[in-house]
Amino acid sequence: MAESTNMRLRLPLLCIILEVILIVLFGTLVEYNDDTDAKLWNENRNHSATRNDHENEFYYRYPSFQDVHVMIFVGFGFLMTFLQRYGFSSVGFNFLIAAFSLQWATLMQGFFHGLHHGKIHVGVTSMINADFCTGSVLISFGAVLGKTSPVQLLVMAIFEVTLFAVNEFILLSIFGANDAGGSMTIHTFGAYFGLMVTRVLYRPNLDKSKHRNSSVYHSDLFAMIGTIYLWMFWPSFNSAITNYGDPQHxxxxxxxxxxxxxxxxxxxxxxxxxxxxxLDMVHIQNAALAGGVAVGTAGEMMLTAFGSMIVGFLAGTISYHVCCCFIQDTCGIHNLHGMPGVLGAVVGSVTAALASPEVYGHGLQRVFADVETGKWNPQSKGGFQAISLAVTLGMALFGGLITGLILKLPIYGAPPDTQCFEDGLYWEVPGEEESQHELYEVATSNEVEKLSS
Amino acid sequence: MAESTNMRLRLPLLCIILEVILIVLFGTLVEYNDDTDAKLWNENRNHSATRNDHENEFYYRYPSFQDVHVMIFVGFGFLMTFLQRYGFSSVGFNFLIAAFSLQWATLMQGFFHGLHHGKIHVGVTSMINADFCTGSVLISFGAVLGKTSPVQLLVMAIFEVTLFAVNEFILLSIFGANDAGGSMTIHTFGAYFGLMVTRVLYRPNLDKSKHRNSSVYHSDLFAMIGTIYLWMFWPSFNSAITNYGDPQHxxxxxxxxxxxxxxxxxxxxxxxxxxxxxLDMVHIQNAALAGGVAVGTAGEMMLTAFGSMIVGFLAGTISYHVCCCFIQDTCGIHNLHGMPGVLGAVVGSVTAALASPEVYGHGLQRVFADVETGKWNPQSKGGFQAISLAVTLGMALFGGLITGLILKLPIYGAPPDTQCFEDGLYWEVPGEEESQHELYEVATSNEVEKLSS
Amino acid sequence: MAESTNMRLRLPLLCIILEVILIVLFGTLVEYNDDTDAKLWNENRNHSATRNDHENEFYYRYPSFQDVHVMIFVGFGFLMTFLQRYGFSSVGFNFLIAAFSLQWATLMQGFFHGLHHGKIHVGVTSMINADFCTGSVLISFGAVLGKTSPVQLLVMAIFEVTLFAVNEFILLSIFGANDAGGSMTIHTFGAYFGLMVTRVLYRPNLDKSKHRNSSVYHSDLFAMIGTIYLWMFWPSFNSAITNYGDPQHxxxxxxxxxxxxxxxxxxxxxxxxxxxxxLDMVHIQNAALAGGVAVGTAGEMMLTAFGSMIVGFLAGTISYHVCCCFIQDTCGIHNLHGMPGVLGAVVGSVTAALASPEVYGHGLQRVFADVETGKWNPQSKGGFQAISLAVTLGMALFGGLITGLILKLPIYGAPPDTQCFEDGLYWEVPGEEESQHELYEVATSNEVEKLSS
Known part of the structure; x- marks a missing residue:
């Protein structure tokens, strides 16, 4: 049994093959965009007297990018350290699949969102988008946390990133939907994809590991690092790729x-x-974040602070009323990403349908370009937002089903039912602290001495 | 006794009532400002050929805001995790009262600092100001840490935020005082308010909980996360709302x-x-931060690096010489915020009195608009700075006294003397780690076996 | 023996003398630069109709500065907390020597990089440079971690900062070398300096402390905080002082x-x-960062994403193949900074030699000013890059040798061989958690009771 989870060949082989493929594809397909290429940026500057360095998209987007980056690596990584014996895997596998996904996402998103003479153009916006797509994979990781090998996770990422890019293409490019903060594309998609995968991988005998499927005092504090960073930087997440100026603000x-x-x-x-x-740490670690998910679509619209607070309050409330424990959702992603994501999509749809030139003035084209040009009226715009949600749910569930079936193959070294939620299977885990051993030894020998005398 | 600390009705009721009031008031009173409103921003842009998106205040202030936000939620939150059994409450209650205070502060500060046709205008600057006011409440939280229920903390926040806004209005709007980093408005006010509250709530029998009023090895490391984040981002804190350009820099x-x-x-x-x-972790965790507090007023002036270092060195020194242990100041906020805040006010007063057009040139109006217009000479300006300190001390002590008396009412579920500094009273606390149990069991049974044989 | 490590006089005396010297030198030599001085900035603005506040270097550099600052204090500090009983010292001494080094570096770099009428001009760029130099000292700290007193570390910092500034002056000002992310100046220099110091301080009997020279479960998680922050913010590190616009992006x-x-x-x-x-946490904590080091020189050039990925992949690979355990390199800085730094220098040299106006266009002068002006051709430029590496290696090894010999003097209170990797020597360390004691007591007394009956 121990042998079947041995990663010595499988993991290195998969990592190296994937990275070689990525490098070859990047060499063939990827180019600097106008703002990162030495020649293009400086040519464009010379043509326009008023174009200055501070107009490089770097200065508009990079601080937001770094906040998003912290959410992906520290936020998601530490949020999942709440399990008592799964901290190395939570942070470590999060790190591995994120590092892979952001490269793969750059290619997939670049391919679907528009090639330039057969090339993918990259800059800070593509970095943010790649991190966003990665976030979706990490949401799904939360559902299968503790029950999958790193090889399974990488395979899941390959499929999920691809389908994410397809779904995003349908929503943003075909339907012209608004979803700057990804209530639909990131949260709804990632949640229902992950829930379907974990359902397909259902383990009837998971109870054998249930004593490890809980937190200890310090692991909950580590998890709070993740929670708080996600919470604090969510305003940057939702605003990272909106239009410059008032929408971002x-x-x-x-x-x-x-x-x-x-x-x-x-x-x-x-x-x-x-x-x-x-109070329960599990609630605080998760439900407090639902407010960010639920304004992921409507945040850039004229929702007002008042409207945002109502949405946030609702999101925090519904997080308690829908449980998906029966499908073994380790991190409770249905409460944190699933339901609030759907709520966010609905709020976005309604807010879009209420858009008007009276409220938005000349700013209408910066949020609803298709409405401003007259291509759509606000009501049909709202309708497309609703259809986008339906498509996302379909894509996520179907994709999760297929991916789950693929992950069920017994070739990835998945942990046995008795060894779930356990770092020791895939990591060298250090011994206990010297001081604790000493404490024990001193105290016991005292007692024993007393007894013997 | 256990019943009296039950939060099942009190906390939800208070949270929901407060949030509903906040939502109603936001709906009635709050509007987007010129830089966040779709119509207003784009109208203004169209009127001015040179006004571009990068001039939106978002790009000047948002990175600073995020640093301040980290200080409020991670910095203050983790700084207080040094207690061995109070980590959940430190981070968790910090989270709760900060989330409430920033909403309430937006209203109170908006109300006192100037309505626009009866409306409060919000944008990134009001977010920073709300976070600043929240910081003041969290300073006071440090004094009463471990001895208060979450309901008491929310009630304290209601009063403290209100009085903070009044005091800030007097200082900034009436006296025209300079205090960009809040040596007076934030640190002196928060510290003496909190010290007065904890004095009024004095517990003669707190010794019954003294075995929990200390740190353990890992809790001190968690606290260092808080310390280091506060230390690193303090430059952003002090510069977050100064004028653009040279003052911020x-x-x-x-x-x-x-x-x-x-x-x-x-x-x-x-x-x-x-x-x-x-070396003592308590000192490092606190005194090293005094240097940020002490240049909170004078930091925007031409204090020079030389002057700043002298002030910082003094601040680190005085932090050791004044102890307020006798009034049960859990976190030592007198050393970290009280004395350095007063020092900062004095330094600000002296530096203002020395201001001259020779040193500041055309930059004078960006730091001392009232001096540049001739309304005041530097000496009278320095005098107003000193008066501002006196007013702040008076407001803080008086406000803390009243608030302390209100918090003394036996209706908030405060912890009994034997249960202070203990998470278990208000939180579901998980068991110990499996591995430790196992370690113990294996070792003990070995000993017992040996003895029996 | 215990007496010889007593810091009561040595550490305060050294800290206070150093700070007084720093303050005096700052008072004599340091002035605000054009972007921080109230008079100069506002004069310059008035002369140019188009120069606006957003052109203050603060807005181009400050977000990067804060990311670098986090790397220095949280990144390096927590990366070294992996040792089971050395967390206080790792974070704490990191804090102390960084706070000293950044002040001393401001003076040394200011002196060597060009005085303005006998004065050192400071602004956000000098802050970033000072943090960079500090990073070099912290790399060396990693090699001697656990085996040195704080007094030794401060003495090391005095010499290392000075030599860093000399080496940087030779490379950047004399050779006109490119090294924006410091593959040579920071990583190669810091690593080989530290390796030579630890070699000179070689302890044949270090085995006496080897039981503490390893991690425990939670200390590895704290170390991952450091790793992840370094990893996430490395793009800011490498781009912090490149030219504005396309090179930074x-x-x-x-x-x-x-x-x-x-x-x-x-x-x-x-x-x-x-x-x-x-998987081994030691590898993940270190090797994953080598990719940042290895593009420290070539990152600003037209390396392409493709080239960067090849370099990163190589850097991650060589980190496993060179071990310097025999010279007692506690943190493995040879793998993390030494080899990847040399790789980065070589990549930089080759990439520079391949530079051409066809690729860079008008952007050539922003990366290779000396090539654009015709002073050098790309090949000679590449040659100078290679010579820069050789000079850096020589300076680092020679400087480390001298500094190591000075640190060998028996006057600094270094830990005895039996007390290495132990916080208790220089810190007040709190007792164990109450809960663990209780757990033990309850359980033991139960067993004892059973036995007695």
Missing amino acids: RTAMNTYYSLAACTLATFAFSALVNPEGK | RTAMNTYYSLAACTLATFAFSALVNPEGK | RTAMNTYYSLAACTLATFAFSALVNPEGK
Whole structure:
């Protein structure tokens, strides 16, 4: 049994093959864009007297990118360290599949979102988009956490990134949908994809590992590092790829208020559902974030602080009322990403349908270009937003089904039912602290001495 | 007794009522400002050929805002995790009262700092200001840490935010005082307010919980996360709302040098006051930050790197010489925020009195608009700075007294004297690690076996 | 023996003397630069109708500065907390020597890089440069970690900062070398300096402390905080002081891809070299970062994403094949900074030699000003890059030798061989957790009771 989980050949082989493929494809397909290429940027500058270095997209987007980057690697990574014996895997596998996904996503998104003379153009915006797609994979990782080998996770990432790019292409390029913060493309997609995968991989005998499927005191504090970083930087996440100026500013602010309102709802319901009125770290770690998910679509619109707070409060509330425990959703991604993502899509649809030139003025084209040009009226725009949600759900569930079936093949070294939620299977785990051993030894020998005398 | 601390009704009720009030008031009073409103921003842009998106205040302020946001939620939150059994409450209650305070502060500050046709206008600057006000509440939280229920903390926040806004209005709007980094408005106010509250709530029998009022090895490392984040981002804190250009740049740099000098003083005195010359984590966690507090007022002035380092060194030094242990100041906020805040106010007053057009040139109006217009001479300006300190101290002590008396009412579920500094009262706390149990069981049974045979 | 490590007089005396010297030198030599001085900035603005606040270097550089600052204090500090009983010292001494080094570096770099009428001009760029130089000292700290007193570390910093500034002056000002991310000046220099110091301080009896020279479960998680922050912010590190516009944008992106490719190589080889195919935290914590080091020189050039990924993959690979254990390199800096630094220098040299106006267009002068002006051709430019590496290696080894000999003097309170890797020597270390004691007591007394009955 131990042999079957041995990663000595499988993991290196897969990593090296994937990286070689990535390098070859990047060499063939990827080029600097106008803002990163030495020749192009400086030519363009010379043609326009007013174009200055501060107009390079780097200065508009890079601070947001770094915040998003922290969410992907520290936020998601540490959020999942709550399990008592799975901290190395949570942070480590998060690191591995994120590093792979962002490269693969650059290619897939570049391919679907428009080639330039057969080439993919990259810059800070493509980096943010790649991180976004990676976020979707990490959401799904939360559902299967503790029950999958790193090889399975990489295989999942290959499929999920690809389908993410297809779904994003349909929504953004074909339907012209708005979804800057990814309520649909990232959260709904990642959640239902992951839930379907974990359902297909259902383990009837997972109870054999249930004593490890819980937190300890310090692991909950490590998880709070993840929670707080996700919470703080969510305004940057939702605003990272909106249009410059008022939309970016407004999105960050709407998200800020939504999250604050959501946090009060979270504490309220966490105490309310506990017989002794005690707060539960699992709730705080997850539900407080729902407010960011739920304004992922409408955040860039004229939702107002008032509207954002209502949405945030609702998001924090519904996070308590839908449980998917029966499908072995380790991290509770249905509560954190699934339901709030759907809520976000609905809010986005309604807010879009209410858009008007009276409210948006000349700013209408920066949020709803298709409405401003008269291609669509606000109602049909809202309708397309709703259809986008339906397509996302379909793609996620179908993709998750296929991917789950592929991951079921017994060739990836998945952990046996008795060894789930355990770092020791895939990691060299150090011994206990010297001081604790000493403490024990000193104390025991004292007792033994007393008894013997 | 256990019943009296049950939060099942009290906390949800208070959270929900507060959030509903906030939502109603936001719906009635709050509007997007010129830089966040789709219509207003794009109208203004069209009127001015040179006004471009990069001039939106978002790009000047948002990176600073995010650094401040990290200080509020990670910095303050983790700084207080040093207690061995109070990590959940430190990070968790910090999260709750900060999420509430920033909403309430937006209203209170908006109301006092100037309505626009009866409306409060919000944007990134109001977000920073709300976070600043929240910081003040979290400073006070440090004094009462471990001895208060979450309901008490929310009630304290309601009053403190309100009085903070009044005091800030008097200082900034009436006296025209300079205090960009909040030596007075944030640190002095928060510290003396909190010290008065904890004095009023004095517990003669707190010794019953003293075995929990100390750190353990890992809790001190978690606390260092908080310390280091506060230390690193303090330059952003002090410069977040100064004028654009040289003042913002200069403030960040002055703070950087002050903190560096302060850190050397901290290590020096920590070793010096210990009989064996050993360093103490409590000192490092707190005193090293005093240098940021002490240049909170003068940082934007032409203090020079030289002056900043002297102030920082002094701040690190005085942090060791004034103890307020007798009033049960859990986190030592008198050393970290109280004394350095007063020092910062004095330094600000002196530096303002020395301002001259020779030193500041055309930049005078960006730091001391009232001096440049001739409304005040530098000396009277310095005088107003000193009066501002006195008013702040008065407001803080009086406000803390009233608030403390209100918090003394036996209706909030405060912890009994024997259960202070204990997470288990308000949180579901997970068991110990499996591995430790196992370690113990294996070892003990071995010993027992040996003995029996 | 215990007495000889007492820091009560030595550390305070050294800290205070150093800080007083720093303050005096800053008072004599340091002035605000054009972008931080109230008079100069506002005069310059008035002369040019188009010069606006957003052109202040603060807005181009400050977000990068803060990312670098996080790497220095959180990244390096927590990376070294992997040792089971050395967390206080890792974070704490890192904090102390960084706070000193950044002040001393400001003076040394200011002196060597060009005085303005006898004065050193400071602004955000000098802050970044000072942090860079500090990074070099912290790399060396990694080699001697656990075996040195804080006094020794400060003395090391005095010499290393000075020699760093001399080496940097030779490379950048005399040879006109490119090294924006410091593959040579920071990583190669810091690594070989530190390796030589630790070689000179070689302890034949270090085995007496070897039981503490390893990690425990939670210390490895704290170390991952350091790793991940270094990894995430490395794009900011390499791009922080490149020219505005395309070079800054391109450098960040090249580093992003190099790190991602490096991470896959790291996981592959970590599993491959382990007999059971288990991943090792030591590898992940270190090798995954080599990709950032290795594009420190060439990152700003037209290396392309493709080239960056190849370099990153190679960097992750060589990190496994060269071990310097025999010279007691605690943190493995040879693998993380030494070899990748040399690789980075070679890549930089080759990439520079291939530069051409066809590829760079008008952007050539922003990366290779000396080539654009015709002073050098690309090949001679590449040659100078290679000579720069040789000079750096020589300076580092020679400087490390001298510094090591000075540190060998028995006056600094170095730990005895039996007390290495132990916080208790220089820190007040708190007791164990109450809960563990209780757990033990309860359980033991139960057993004892059973036995007695």
